[in-house]
Amino acid sequence: MRYLATTGLGIEGILKNEIMLLGMMVEQVAPGYVVYEGSDDGFILSNLSLRTADRVFLLLDEFQAETFDELFDALVVYPFEDLLGEEAEIIVNAKSYRSELFSLRNIQQIAKKAIVTRLGRVYQRTVLPETGPSYPIMIRIDHNRVRVLLDTSGEPLHRRGYRISGKLAPIRENLAASLVLMSRFFGKGPFIDPMCGSGTIAIEAAMIARDIPPGHRRRFIFEDWFETNRSDIQAELMSRVKPTAEFSIQGFDIDPAAIRLAIKNAKAAGVYQDIELAQADVKDFTTEQIGGTIVTNAPYGARMGSDKEVAELEAALVERLLGQDTFRLGLLLGNQSFSRGLKRRPNKVRKLYNGRLVTYFYQFEPTRKW
Template sequence: MDKMEWIAPCHFGLESVLKREIQDLGYEIVQVEDGRVTFSGGIDAVCRANIFLRTAERVLLKVGSFQARTFEELFEGTKNIPWEDYIPADGKFWVAKAASVKSRLFSPSDIQSIMKKAMVERLKSRYRIEWFPESGASYPVRVFLMRDVVTVGLDTTGVSLHKRGYRPVAGKAPIAENLAAALIMLTPWRKERILVDPFCGSGTFPIEAAMIAANIAPGMNRSFTAENWTNLVGKRNWYEAVNEASDVINDQIETDIQGYDADGEVLRAARKNAEAAGVGSLIHFQQREVKDLSHPKKYGFIITNPPYGERLEEKKNLPGLYREFGEAFRRLDSWSAYMITSYEDAERYFGRKADKNRKIYNGMLKTYFYQFAGPKPPKQKKQKDALR
């Protein structure tokens, strides 16, 4: 196989960030849709995309696309896909997930059942066997139906890419690692700038920022379903991608990344998570209330996920909490702040209307990414001017 098409799903509203990441890896964008980006690349793409992409949820190998308004059309369209090119005779295969939007076929369980039958029929005729042991590698299938167009992909990832492997212990309302990375990448923050998260919880924002700063690929310390697809992907491809990721790490940099939280127990977990991610030395964690938020330097960034008040007993505390946050931010008069929250009165109690806000779906929860821009720092004089 030369160039293939790959599908990378992501959080709704963050497709532009993922598109830029894929282009930075050197792959050509085929299509950008709500919640996913399709791109083309050789077999190396399965390894590099899984290891390097910070904002994707998984990577799918696109195996077919067709129109289906009836279950008969779904069966025939699925049966026409050359499954024998992907799944060996002993492969374990099933339709792991089906999603349908604005389509006549909408029952996930029926879609999954019919597609599995069609796959079995196709492979029975190609391998000339009546029974499949399914004792080999796993080949989970994912299918999207959008306006009666069926898109079928093999899931190369397995456990979602937001599971980096560093966060076995999470706080009360953790933000997904890939969502945190995407939000950081939406801001103008760079590794030489200050970053503070005053509601850091299990440390996701500071850890993702430190990994970006040190150029640590998010998928370096985990495994993927496609590692066992020896009929499609050689071990050499995986070794080369891991070596590439290892070669670009620079964890000897100086950073000013800080995480604060009022809960000391949660902070202990955050420190463990940072160590597991290989960035423990790049982050300063401190037990501190949001009202005590301060920093001696100018032109820093606050990027945070404050409490949403999803529980009724917590909701009554939100006005005071957001008010304290806003007051502390105003004392940092040259700083910028970015917060993701579903709290509808966030701007009101924060005391300032956001310069921009962006609707983002965090799972099924509609949230807004509020952006409060501060002044740009003065440009540094060029080295030659400093030497005069």
């Protein structure tokens, strides 16, 4: 079975590694997605396990099309009845990149017409009721190459099911997990987020340290379609979960309301006992620990205050965090020029997206052995 998992730009390599660790074969890595092959229930394992993916799709078909007639003719012969019953609600979305077919509305309409025509012929119905389970189909066209995809996730995978709504503008869970994995934290050594906000990065670090599958608390749209062996696959994954994190995980924030929310989120995620959460200002940050990992999402965009506040924060980051020379350090910032003039140069700077916000992830390797 072929699958396509989407992710944020710049995170594809991390997602590829996750897929390979699940024992599946990667076929293609491209901007924003990874195509791979797995067993017939690989989509269940993927939805439960992938920390950095946005969605997991079944890759149903693939063909060339430069006209709407070619699109219709290729779709109307595909056996959609193997997956969709006669009462299926058919939801079609489309994306197009540098292709002859670029009108998303027309692509959606033609694709929907072809699928309905096909099912109408098979089920001998002139009108399909569409009162049953929803089947979100994505028509993705890239340089005239059409991929027909069926979304198995439903809600985006960053919605783990543990985060409580608040007034804060938190980092998405799958981006937080990506930062942790990019920093090569796998549960060995101390982990600190000195500006933790609602706790997402620290929580994802704890889940990684304990091998907790990110999707185990939520429901997926494929469960509306047919009986699956999700419970068996999930039970196997949960049997590998470590009872506690081996090393300390800490999260600090200047805002007491943020810490209260982080505590609630950590409890909901089942990792409260693994994380020390406390109110503290990054300007006062210090630690006696050595040889660990610091990852933080510094305020940017609408969260930033005046130019003076920005300058004070960046000065604190330089003084307090870059001074931890035995730590591997990752800073997510909105400032592309942060590293200019720094004595400790970043080993890597990645351009990433938190939703639609452009950010930069500055990574620093330790400069002193311990």
